Amino acid sequence: MNISTNFNLTPLHTFGMETYTAAYTRLTQMEELNELKALKEQYGNILILGGGSNLMFAQDYKGIVVHNLLKGIKVIDENDKYVNIQVASGEIWHEFVLLAIEKNWGGIENLSLIPGTVGAAPIQNIGAYGVEVKSVVQEVYAYDIEAQKEIQFSNSECQFGYRYSIFKHPLTKDKYFITSVIFRLEKSPTSFHTKYGDVQKTLDEMGVKTLTIKSVSDAVIKIRQSKLPDPKVIKNAGSFFKNPLTSRFIVNKLLERFPDMPYYEVENNLIKIPAAWLIEKCGLKGARVGDIGNHDKQALVVVNYGNAKGKDAFLYIKDIQNTVQQTFGVLLRPEVNIISD
Ligand code: FAD
Ligand code: EPU
Numbered sequence: 001m002n003i004s005t006n007f008n009l010t011p012l013h014t015f016g017m018e019t020y021t022a023a024y025t026r027l028t029q030m031e032e033l034n035e036l037k038a039l040k041e042q043y044g045n046i047l048i049l050g051g052g053s054n055l056m057f058a059q060d061y062k063g064i065v066v067h068n069l070l071k072g073i074k075v076i077d078e079n080d081k082y083v084n085i086q087v088a089s090g091e092i093w094h095e096f097v098l099l100a101i102e103k104n105w106g107g108i109e110n111l112s113l114i115p116g117t118v119g120a121a122p123i124q125n126i127g128a129y130g131v132e133v134k135s136v137v138q139e140v141y142a143y144d145i146e147a148q149k150e151i152q153f154s155n156s157e158c159q160f161g162y163r164y165s166i167f168k169h170p171l172t173k174d175k176y177f178i179t180s181v182i183f184r185l186e187k188s189p190t191s192f193h194t195k196y197g198d199v200q201k202t203l204d205e206m207g208v209k210t211l212t213i214k215s216v217s218d219a220v221i222k223i224r225q226s227k228l229p230d231p232k233v234i235k236n237a238g239s240f241f242k243n244p245l246t247s248r249f250i251v252n253k254l255l256e257r258f259p260d261m262p263y264y265e266v267e268n269n270l271i272k273i274p275a276a277w278l279i280e281k282c283g284l285k286g287a288r289v290g291d292i293g294n295h296d297k298q299a300l301v302v303v304n305y306g307n308a309k310g311k312d313a314f315l316y317i318k319d320i321q322n323t324v325q326q327t328f329g330v331l332l333r334p335e336v337n338i339i340s341d
Contacts, residue, residue, distance in 0.1 A: 001025045001026070001027070001032050001035055001039075002025060002026075003023050003024070003025050003039075003064070004023065004024045004025070005022065005023050005024075006020055006021075006022065007020065007021050007023065007024035007065070008020055009021050009024070009049075009052075009057070009061070009065060012049060012052045012067070013049075013052030013053070013055050013057065013237075014051070014052055014053045014115060014231035014235060014236060014237055015052075015055065015056050015057070015231075015235055015236060015237045015304055015313070015336075016231075016235035016304050017056070017057055017304060017308055017309060017310040017313060018307070018309070018310075019057040019059075019060055019061065019310065020060045020061070021047075021060065021061040021063070021064070021065045022043060022060075022061065022062050022063060022064065023039075023043050023063070023064035023065070024064065024065045024067065025039070025064065025065075025066055025067070026066075026067045026069050027066050027067065027068055027069060027070065027090075027177075028069045028070065028071075028090075029070075030070065030179065033143045033145075033148075033150075033177060033179070034148060036066065036143075036145045036177065037145055037146060037148055039064050039066070040063075040064075040145060042064075043062075043063045043064035044062060044063050045062065045063030045064070046063055046064055046065075046066055046145065046174065047061060047063060047064075047065045047066070047174075047339070048066050048068055048174070048177055049065050049066065049067045049068065050068050050089070050090070050116050050117030050119055050120040051092065051093075051115050051116035051117050051120070052116075053115035053116040053120075053231065053237060053238065054116065054120065054124065054237055054238065054335070054336055054337055055237060055336065055337050055339060056237055056240075056310070056313060056314075056317075056334075056336045056337070056338045056339065057310045057339045058310040058311060058313065058314040058338055058339060058340035059310055059311065059339070059340055059341070061339055066177075068089055068090045068117060068119055068177070069090045070088040070089050070090040070091075070119075070179060070180070071088050071090055071091060072086075072087075072088040072091070072180075073085060073086070073087050073088070073091060073096070073099065074086050076182065078187075080187065081186060081187055082184050082185065082186055082187060083103075083105055083184070083185050083187055084138060084182055084183070084184050085105075085182065085183050085185065086141075086180050086181070086182045087118045087180060087181055087182075087183065088118070088119075088179070088180050089117060089118055089119025089120075089177075089178045089179050089180055089181065090117055090118070090119065091117065091118045092116075092117060092118075093111075093114055093115070093116050093117060093118055093120075093121055093126075094112065094113055094114065094115070096108070096118055097109070097111060097112050097113075097217065100185055100213070101213050101214050101217050104187070104188055104212075104213060105185035105186065105187060105213070106185060106186040106187075106188075106189030106192075106213050107131075107135065107136040107183070107184070107185045107186055107189070108131075108133070108136055108183070108185065109192070109213045109214075109216045109217040109220070110128060110129040110130060110131035110193050110196075110199075110216060110217075110220055111126060111127075111128055111129075111131055111133060112217040112220045112221050112224075113220065113221050113224050113225075114126050114128060115231065115238070118180075118181055119178040119179070119180075119181065120178075121133045121181065122134075122137055122140050122158055122160070122165055122167065122178065122181060123165055123167045123168060123178070124163045124164065124165065124168060124335065125158075125160045125161065125162070125163060125164060125165050127162070127163070128220070128224075129193065129196045129197065129199055129220050129223070130193040130195060130196030130199070131193050132160070132162075134155065134158070134160035134165075136183045136184055136185060137155050137158065137160075137181060137182075137183060138154075138155060138182040138183060138184045139152050139153065139154055139155070139181070139182040140152070140153040140158055140167075140178055140180075140181050140182075141178070141179045141180045141181070141182075142167075142176035142177065142178045142179060143176060143177040143178075143179055144175060144176055145175065145176070145177060146175065150179060151176075153166065162242070162243075162245065162266070162272075163242050163335055189213065192211045192213075192216050193216075194211065194216065194219075197223070198223055199216070199219055199220065199223065202219040202222055202223055203215060203216070203219045206218065206219060206222070226297075227297045227298045228295075228297075228298060228301065229295050229297075229298075229301060229303055234295070234303050234304075234305065235303065235304040235305075235306075236295070236301050236302065236303045236304065237302070237336045238301060238335070238336070239275070239276075239300045239301060239335050239336075240300060240301065240302040240317060240320075240334060240335060240336050241275045241279075241300060241320075241321075241332040241333060241334055241335055242275065242332070242333050242334070242335045243272045243273060243274055243275045244272070244273050244275060244278075244330050244331070244332060244333070245266065245270040245271070245272055246270065246271055246273060246330070247269070247270070247271065248269065248271060250330075251263050251271045251273070254273075254328060254330075258281065258328075261273065261277065261281075262274055262277055273330065274300075275300050275324075275332050276298060276299045276300035277299075278324050278327075278328055278330060278332070279294060279299040279300060279320060279324060279332075280299040281327070281328075282320075282323045282324055282327050284299060284320060284323065285299035286299075288305070289312075289316055290308065290312060291304060291305040291306045291307050291308035291312075292304060292305070292308040292312055292313045292316045293305065293316075294320070302316070302317060302320075314338070314340060317334065317338075320332065
């Protein structure tokens with residue numbers, strides 16, 4: 001593998017803060033995985049980079065960045081109803097969604113236009129508009145960098161939760177290089193998820209009479225484009241924080257003070273409060289300090305207007321956390337992976 005030193009990572013992450021890494025290499029072949037253990041020993045640490053759409057570099061990276069460019073998509077099994085497809089981790093997620101739409105394979109149309117790679121999708125169990133990727137993941141193939149062997153995780157072994165999987169657990173985080181994912185998609189589906197937010201309303205506005213995978217995807221794309229900033233235009237990493245999950249008791253206490261607070265019942269008797277609402281209620285929607293701020297159409301998205309520095313962005317997000325905690329007593333936890341000491 002060719003190694004570049006003191007490499008400029010700025011164009012390779014969507015938040016776009018100027019960032020250098022001590023070393024950088026591209027991984028294009030499975031055989032190269034065997035070199036990772038030695039690289040980790042030589043450079044002290046490894047960061048696997050996909051599309052760079054869920055990362056915030058608060059500072060330069062001191063180890064080696066391994067850019068995942070593993071490619072390949074193959075159908076491994078199918079019957080009248082389902083198709084099992086193995087997709088290499090370096091494939092672009094939305095290109096895979098487009099392929100599924102072209103083939104009329106259902107299950108991931110609500111996850112249209114999410115940036116990044118297929119390999120990163122199971123890591124935080126990407127989700128949008130009422131669907132999470134866990135509903136279609138059959139198996140995850142991962143290379144254990146230390147043990148130098150590939151292993152497989154079944155869906156249940158992935159321990160998927162809201163923006164969570166075993167690959168985010170402190171003991172296993174950064175232990176595995178995900179090499180491919182097997183998805184099970186439905187051939188010619190007849191039922192669709194349209195209940196979340198404005199999906200049905202948007203389909204109605206579009207004049208859709210008969211639902212198809214393509215029409216649901218088009219509606220989701222339309223909604224996303226109306227509120228989420230395109231990283232090519234305004235640099236960002238999507239929702240910066242997770243929506244907090246809390247108890248009915250805490251929600252009732254908060255409702256006494258903030259009767260207009262929205263909330264949603266989710267599984268395990270937990271209640272989800274929209275972090276965007278908490279941030280907006282603190283007056284931070286559209287707020288800006290220098291080149292870092294909260295988007296004016298979606299308060300949960302922190303944006304880099306141009307030349308924000310990682311260390312300033314880090315202080316800015318700490319300020320958001322402190323303000324929300326002082327106002328509501330709720331701690332917002334980052335969804336974005338922050339690279340700092
Ligand atoms: P990266 O940012 O490159 O990496 C993220 C983390 O995964 C890092 O810790 C990295 O080391 C690790 N990693 C990456 N690839 C591998 C691998 N092959 N093996 C092991 N570890 C790996 N997310 C949602 O869930 N729903 C949304 O609706 C959504 N909307 C977004 C909208 C915008 C505008 C943006 C910018 C982001 C959005 N995201 C959303 C977040 C992001 O797109 C997802 O988290 C995506 O899966 C990240 O993929 P990536 O390849 O860019 O990962
Ligand atoms: N809201 C506000 N102010 C805002 C925006 C939203 O008060 O500026 C409130 C409204 O009450 C709204 C609610 O928040 O009904 C939820 O907003 P939205 O539907 O836009 O979704 P979100 O909870 O902010 C989550 C995901 C997104 C995903 C959307 C759609 C998280 C952390 N974020 O955002 O994922 O696309 O739902 O399903 O769960 C990402 O992970 O990067 C991401 C963009």
